Amino acid sequence: xxxxxxxxxxxxxxxxxxxxxxxxxxxxxxxxxxxxxxxxxxxxxxxxxxxxxxxxxxxxxxxxxxxxxxxxxxxxxxxxxxxxxxx
Numbered sequence: 659x660x661x662x663x664x665x666x667x668x669x670x671x672x673x674x675x676x677x678x679x680x681x682x683x684x685x686x687x688x689x690x691x692x693x694x695x696x697x698x699x700x701x702x703x704x705x706x707x708x709x710x711x712x713x714x715x716x717x718x719x720x721x722x723x724x725x726x727x728x729x730x731x732x733x734x735x736x737x738x739x740x741x742x743x744x745x
Contacts, residue, residue: 672728680721687713 666674691713695705723741730738737744 672725672732675728676721676725679724680717683720684713684717687717 691706691709692703694709695703697704719742723743726738727741730736730740
């Protein structure tokens with residue numbers, strides 16, 4: 659456990675916050691993907707890969723947005739604090 663703590667102390671706090679947000683979004687996105695993938699008639703699961711790819715893309719974009727925002731906040735940079743969307 660100490661080895662993990664030693665490794666984690668080198669990761670910037672902004673990265674950890676952004677990663678937490680991305681993981682939270684991915685976990686919440688799994689539920690509707692599974693619901694949309696269930697075939698009610700047969701009970702089979704047919705994964706809609708377009709939904710999976712869209713979710714991955716949105717999660718990556720949300721991670722980047724949050725990371726830029728957190729770095730901007732920590733450096734008092736108003737442009738970066740706006741993230742990717744600037745609002």
